[in-house]
Amino acid sequence: MSDINDTKDTTDMQPAQEAKPVLSADEQMIQDGFNALLQDYLKSNHRRKVERITKAFNFANQAHAGVKRRSGEPYIMHPIAVARIVCREMGLGSTSICSALLHDVVEDTEYTVEDIKDMFGEKIAQIVDGLTKISGGIFGEQASAQAENFRKLLLTMSDDIRVILIKIADRLHNMRTLGSMLPAKQFKIAGETLYLYAPLAHRLGLFSIKTELEDLSFKYEHPQEYAFINLKLTSTEAARNTLFEHFAVPVDKKLKEMGLNYEMRARVKSAYSIWNKMESKGVSFEDIYDIYAVRIIFDPLPGVDEKNQCWDIYSAITDIYRIRPDRIRDWVSRPKANGYQALHLTVMGPDGQWVEIQIRSRRMDEIAEKGFAAHWKYKEHNIEEDTELDKWLQTITEILESPDPNALDFLDTIKLNLFTSEIFVFTPKGDIKTLPQGATALDFGYALHSDIGNKCIGAKVNHRLVPLSHQLASGDQVEILTSRSQNPQPEWLNFVTTARARARIDAYLKKIRKEAAKEGEIKVIDAFKRNNLEANTSNIDKLCMYFGFSKREEFFYAVEKGDVILPENIHKLLKEKTDNVLFKYVKQALRVATKATTGKKEEEEQPKEKPKYDKKKPYILKEEAFERNYVIADCCKPIPGDESLGFINDDGNVVVHKRSCPIAMRLKSSFGERILNTEWSSHHSSFEATLEIKGIDSIGVLNTITRTISDDFNVNIIRLLIEAKDGVFEGRVKMKVHDVEDIQRMCVVLSKIKNIQSVARVAD
Numbered sequence: 001m002s003d004i005n006d007t008k009d010t011t012d013m014q015p016a017q018e019a020k021p022v023l024s025a026d027e028q029m030i031q032d033g034f035n036a037l038l039q040d041y042l043k044s045n046h047r048r049k050v051e052r053i054t055k056a057f058n059f060a061n062q063a064h065a066g067v068k069r070r071s072g073e074p075y076i077m078h079p080i081a082v083a084r085i086v087c088r089e090m091g092l093g094s095t096s097i098c099s100a101l102l103h104d105v106v107e108d109t110e111y112t113v114e115d116i117k118d119m120f121g122e123k124i125a126q127i128v129d130g131l132t133k134i135s136g137g138i139f140g141e142q143a144s145a146q147a148e149n150f151r152k153l154l155l156t157m158s159d160d161i162r163v164i165l166i167k168i169a170d171r172l173h174n175m176r177t178l179g180s181m182l183p184a185k186q187f188k189i190a191g192e193t194l195y196l197y198a199p200l201a202h203r204l205g206l207f208s209i210k211t212e213l214e215d216l217s218f219k220y221e222h223p224q225e226y227a228f229i230n231l232k233l234t235s236t237e238a239a240r241n242t243l244f245e246h247f248a249v250p251v252d253k254k255l256k257e258m259g260l261n262y263e264m265r266a267r268v269k270s271a272y273s274i275w276n277k278m279e280s281k282g283v284s285f286e287d288i289y290d291i292y293a294v295r296i297i298f299d300p301l302p303g304v305d306e307k308n309q310c311w312d313i314y315s316a317i318t319d320i321y322r323i324r325p326d327r328i329r330d331w332v333s334r335p336k337a338n339g340y341q342a343l344h345l346t347v348m349g350p351d352g353q354w355v356e357i358q359i360r361s362r363r364m365d366e367i368a369e370k371g372f373a374a375h376w377k378y379k380e381h382n383i384e385e386d387t388e389l390d391k392w393l394q395t396i397t398e399i400l401e402s403p404d405p406n407a408l409d410f411l412d413t414i415k416l417n418l419f420t421s422e423i424f425v426f427t428p429k430g431d432i433k434t435l436p437q438g439a440t441a442l443d444f445g446y447a448l449h450s451d452i453g454n455k456c457i458g459a460k461v462n463h464r465l466v467p468l469s470h471q472l473a474s475g476d477q478v479e480i481l482t483s484r485s486q487n488p489q490p491e492w493l494n495f496v497t498t499a500r501a502r503a504r505i506d507a508y509l510k511k512i513r514k515e516a517a518k519e520g521e522i523k524v525i526d527a528f529k530r531n532n533l534e535a536n537t538s539n540i541d542k543l544c545m546y547f548g549f550s551k552r553e554e555f556f557y558a559v560e561k562g563d564v565i566l567p568e569n570i571h572k573l574l575k576e577k578t579d580n581v582l583f584k585y586v587k588q589a590l591r592v593a594t595k596a597t598t599g600k601k602e603e604e605e606q607p608k609e610k611p612k613y614d615k616k617k618p619y620i621l622k623e624e625a626f627e628r629n630y631v632i633a634d635c636c637k638p639i640p641g642d643e644s645l646g647f648i649n650d651d652g653n654v655v656v657h658k659r660s661c662p663i664a665m666r667l668k669s670s671f672g673e674r675i676l677n678t679e680w681s682s683h684h685s686s687f688e689a690t691l692e693i694k695g696i697d698s699i700g701v702l703n704t705i706t707r708t709i710s711d712d713f714n715v716n717i718i719r720l721l722i723e724a725k726d727g728v729f730e731g732r733v734k735m736k737v738h739d740v741e742d743i744q745r746m747c748v749v750l751s752k753i754k755n756i757q758s759v760a761r762v763a764d
Helices: 002-017 021-042 050-063 077-089 094-101 113-120 122-133 143-159 162-176 183-203 207-221 223-235 237-257 271-281 306-320 362-374 388-400 407-417 441-448 450-454 490-495 499-530 537-546 552-561 571-575 583-589 595-609 662-670 701-713 740-751
Strands: 261-268 292-299 343-348 354-361 422-426 432-436 456-461 464-466 478-482 619-621 644-648 654-658 675-680 687-696 717-725 728-737 756-762
Touching: 021 050, 021 077, 021 094, 050 094, 050 113, 077 094, 077 162, 077 207, 094 122, 094 162, 113 122, 122 162, 162 183, 162 207, 183 207, 207 223, 207 271, 207 362, 223 237, 223 271, 237 261, 237 292, 237 306, 292 306, 292 362, 306 343, 306 354, 354 362, 432 441, 441 450, 441 456, 441 478, 441 499, 450 456, 450 499, 456 740, 464 740, 490 499, 499 537, 499 552, 537 552, 537 571, 619 644, 619 654, 654 662, 654 675, 687 701, 687 740, 701 717, 701 728, 701 740, 728 740, 740 756
Parallel strands: 292 354, 619 675
Antiparallel strands: 261 292, 343 354, 422 432, 456 464, 456 478, 644 654, 644 675, 687 728, 687 756, 717 728
């Protein structure tokens, strides 16, 4: 300590002896900045490694000598400022401070990572190398560069979390000095800060830094709104102070009686948070009631559990003020995934206004402000392998390692993982799963296992049947319902929020698209055979061109899906447009071997004409060219997705029944040898189904029901019968649907309509 003070005294005297005032001013600025960094470090609880930090500073100062920032100050002031943020605002130690001081040396000077390693050791060199790799901004000129930079940034997190912490500190200082940048640059940097760095800071528990990043981004992106909200906050400050004083007097008295050592202060919501709430809720500044919150931070009494003390304070406050029960947030018993712990409650204050109160211990407060850095145990010091953060990093790594992610999709996918808030959902056995706010039943299915997600047909939330798209809430108990015949559908992408679910669905759909294209290819080749034409490359290319496709796989897929209907006579099509100038270019792009395929598929097609029933394998229920290889039983009318079985009738046809059908039960007992295990494949046609709806008779209810079925689900109503008596109605709606999921979703949506009491599928 004395050595540092001596050094400081000496350097303080030096500028007065300098002959060059401009140079001495810069040197004085640099020395003052470094001395302030050392004072921050000496106030921390870290081991004293002043020589190491001084060595890093001298090396960086010499490396950046003569270079200036756009603001005109010496460049070294930036690394010093980043090191101070790392030390004072994140609570990190000498390794991080040295890495922060050196973070631009490799990128901006002639020195290499090897030079850093030789002088400061492998750990600091590794961190500096990680920072160098992810420098240059995430948003480059090309989307692929964005994704690649972000990919690098996140991959480094699993090596050493300090890389990303220093990167966030670097961005925070850049935001604090953004005023010297050109407006276009300001928008770019503010945009990516709000999109990526603020959510990352929040996820890592750096709440004060996250708030400042948001506010600074808001200031540059929406300067007028920023100024307006700050003006409002200033003008209402006196009124807020009065409210706080009125509220605090009885609470202060009660807590002192309990013998607690504590501090109570009012915390004002940030300008960005206020604006965000105004925008999302569509309300004015005056309509936001939680602009300020009261924070109570206590020093734990010896021998008393922190959690119990939080609840003791809660009890004392609720003895004084009336509580709002729907606003209790217990982050003490189960901390957030980013380590945040506190007990939140909202009470009616003495002035008739709702007041939010946050109760936390001194330790909890430090974690809330500095995040994981406040209690992080690094890998070389027996890191806690099972923390929520490690699980998150594991998920990130898993997504990063998935093959060939599209650049922009990749950015969006990763963004989905930066959950700003979580919900906790229970399995039927009571295990807890953490999911992002807004996660659906399908997300939960994929969180359990990919196979469960892929076969998910619905879910029971708190024992009530819900569709795959149902949004979950904290505390829900969820049971996933699966069917072996179920497979991921394209519309699933519309109601999943987790990156894991999206990646699994995407992978399956790509695979199915390729398989569908192969089936389409067979149909095209069969069409050529029926017309006694050779299915060669030239002819297929002409057909593609006629229907406006540049890629053969897209054409085959369209044929399989029914978007393109091939006519019986294709001779005429081949004669048209063959002299098209574009044809030769398309021809070069299309390559497929057809002769080999034709012969092979011909052999495969024959057994389909007379199917042999192998009772050891499931009989696949499918349709080709709108012809089914089965008959629907009239008694129960199963549809794709239903648990079903097949019965071989006297004509050799397979009649499909629901497994729960009473007639099927009799057939199983009487004709066991004719029963087949069946599985549904994908279908394009519609099936008849009937819903029974009961409820309170009211004006417009019939119109609401029919409009919901027709508009929301795009299905045709075949028959509608409604009877009303004594204020109650009962009705049956017969319609064409695609599968069980249509019915399940319809039941859930219809049951939410006012005055409808029950909705159920029935046999017609």
